[in-house]
Amino acid sequence: MIQVDGLSKYYGEHAAIRGLSFNIQSGEVVGFLGLNGAGKSTTLKVLGCVLLPTAGRVIVDGFDVTRDPHEIRKRIGYLPDTPPVYDEMSVGEYLTFVAKLRGVPDANVASAVADAEKKTAITDKHDDVIASLSHGYRQRVGLAQALVHKPKLLILDEPTGGLDPVQIVEMREVIKGLKGEHTVLVSSHILGEISQVCDRYLVIQGGELIAQGTEAELSTKLGSGGPIEIDCIGAAGPTIELLKKVDGVVDITLVKLDGQNLSLHVDARSEIRPALVKALVTADVPVVRVDRAAHRLENIFLKLTHGKDA
Amino acid sequence: MNNVLLIARRELGAYLRNLSGYVIIAVLLFLDGLAFNAFAVQGAAKKSSEVLADFFFFTSGIGMAGAIFLSMRLIAEERQTGTVQLLYSSPIHDREIVAGKFLAALAFLCLFFLGTSYMPALVAVYGKVSLGHVLAGYLGLVLVGASSLAIGLFGSSLTRSQVVAAVGSAVMCIGLTMCWLVAKVVDRPFTDIITGLAWYGHFDPFKNGIVHLKHVVYFALVTFVALFAATRVLEARRWR
Known part of the structure; x- marks a missing residue:
């Protein structure tokens, strides 16, 4: 066209x-x-x-x-x-x-x-x-x-x-x-x-x-899967240590802690959501939600235009 | 031609729905009435044809001023509000945009000329008036109005500010009016050329009831050149 x-x-x-x-x-x-x-x-x-x-x-x-x-x-x-x-x-x-x-x-x-x-x-x-x-x-x-x-x-x-x-x-x-x-x-x-x-x-x-x-192509081009949000139930310290061992994880931030309910923000180099879920389930950590961060496209956009993350 | 009429109809609708157009016409009619009463009718006894000639003289100047005010918004406002992009992205030619807007403004200006018709009617009631004299005078007024509107449209195409457009157009119209002054200080053959450019010399016969083709051609030429220039400005803006 x-x-x-x-x-x-x-x-x-x-x-x-x-x-x-x-x-x-x-x-x-x-x-x-x-x-x-x-x-x-x-x-x-x-x-x-x-x-x-x-x-x-x-x-x-x-x-x-x-x-x-x-x-x-x-x-x-x-x-x-x-x-x-x-x-x-x-x-x-x-x-x-x-x-x-x-x-x-x-x-x-x-x-x-x-x-x-x-x-x-x-x-x-x-x-x-x-x-x-x-x-x-x-x-x-x-x-x-x-x-x-x-x-x-x-x-x-x-x-x-x-x-x-x-x-x-x-x-x-x-x-x-x-x-x-x-x-x-x-x-x-x-x-x-x-x-x-x-x-x-x-x-x-x-x-x-x-x-x-596409969004996925842009993401791959930047060599980053972008941030991932995880809600799960378990002890904060061991869960974070567990996830850090997953290949492709750059950084993990504890966003919210309510008793055993954790909200984590995982910065990843590539699409690693299946690997994260597998690691949690194998360790008997109940997973409530795994999703891409809401502002993923903004992150890609900022990386492209400014060379930095949001 | 359909596009020209379409744009003319919309533009005329804009004049008729906005207060500013009516205000301009009301002010012009008021000033024209004052001038008629103060200068054309008053003073020593005159023949009806002389009163009529004076009436056309004042009305031509007031009509010219009105044309500048009516035309200042034609393209400048479209650029100011962004609606010019609608016209630019539609399958129409720039010359159709210019022609449509010009025709609408001319139709609206003719409403003013129509509104002045009570003055020749008064002269006819109290004196003796030739219908040919009246028609020739109004033809002259329409020609002056058309050429002034075309100059105003050109001025409006140059800027997005209506005030700047009005000032620029006024300068061009005054320039055409004052040519005879310049003609006085230059030698031949420039005297004849510059005198020939002055619009008033071409309007003079009309106010006395005389229609001569060369004078009609003069006003038609000024109108055409100004509209052509406005079209070229619109075309050039796409390249800017």
């Missing part, structure tokens, strides 16, 4: 992105990770045909962004970091305007608008003026405009930006619902959100792609 080869974009003398190369297959949901100023939005703007590249080649669905931007624009839906909505219009009027702008035939406009409203759960806001909507609903209207013409590719720049926790969960569910129908490229700072939505990740820093792959 997307082939990017040696993409560079300069703002004057400043290089926002340099020599970026990656491919995205049809139907994939890909997360685009990077710190502020890493070049995420610039890359997405080039893919959305808002900006033209300084150098390199970008092919979307077989069309070149420099030669055939019009053909690409027909095939993409783009949600910038700020939803591009007109405050004075009602949701229905706005989506009708966008559908016509994106070339939806007149006879299909009403059904396309209704479908986009249904997918983003804003059907009951059809007649509301956009200026009266909360930030969360404005973001949903922004997403609805991106998919109203049923594009093959959806480009979402920080779709969860500025939302409260409930709205983030709702937005995540909306994006999950798009899986299968569209190829999705989504950027976000809230990495936990991305880890629950995406199949694969692109990590960008200083305008350059520093890693790409």
Whole structure:
């Protein structure tokens, strides 16, 4: 669906992105990770045909962004970091305007608008003026405009930006619902959100792609399985000593001790959860829970961008 | 053409739903009414055609000022709010964006010109007015308005600040107005060239009820050049 080869974009003398190369297959949901100023939005703007590249080649669905931007624009839906909505219009009027702008035939406009409203759960806001909507609903209207013409590719720049926790969960569910129908490229700072939505990740820093792959691939590449959380029942000292002997364990921290109930944080070089469970069970230590730490992706991200653990 | 009308309709809707557009038109009508009462009607006895010519003279200047205020938001506001990215990522040409916005602003400015029509009507009630004179005068007003709006649209494309856009456009319009002063201090052939650039010399016949093709062409050319420049600015922003 997307082939990017040696993409560079300069703002004057400043290089926002340099020599970026990656491919995205049809139907994939890909997360685009990077710190502020890493070049995420610039890359997405080039893919959305808002900006033209300084150098390199970008092919979307077989069309070149420099030669055939019009053909690409027909095939993409783009949600910038700020939803591009007109405050004075009602949701229905706005989506009708966008559908016509994106070339939806007149006879299909009403059904396309209704479908986009249904997918983003804003059907009951059809007649509301956009200026009266909360930030969360404005973001949903922004997403609805991106998919109203049923594009093959959806480009979402920080779709969860500025939302409260409930709205983030709702937005995540909306994006999950798009899986299968569209190829999705989504950027976000809230990495936990991305880890629950995406199949694969692109990590960008200083305008350059520093890693790409699934969470497991990125983890392997770093030579670390990341932190593991273990809840078990037993004596703290002997249990920790027991686990330290397991091959691949870097460090163990006692997070919580409640009588015989232990919560341990194990830093590992690779995927060693089966070995940890085997060691505990063999030593007759009852295991309550073994899981990856909740902020695993953040750790990978920080290691990639800063070379340190969270 | 469909995209042009689509953008024009949305833009006109924005004018009609926002208070600022109405405020601008109300202020313009108030000032135009004052000028008509203070300068066109008052003073020594005049022929109806002279009163009408004075009316068109004042209205052209006020219309030009109005065009600058109406056009300052056209693209600057889209850049300020980020909605320009919706237009940029849609399958439409930059020239369609510019044309749509220009047509909407022109339609709204024509509401102001329509609102001034009671003044020629008053002259007709108390004197004798030729319909041709009125139509020629209004044609001139629309042409001045169109060229000023086009310059304003160009100014609006250069910046995301509406105030800077208005100031820049005003400077360009005043420049076109003051050409005759510059013409006085240069030698031939520049005198003729610079005098020819001044818009007022081209509007003068319209206010007296005369329509000449060369003057229509002048305003059409200024409008085209300004709209073309605005389109090129939008195109250039994608490369920036």
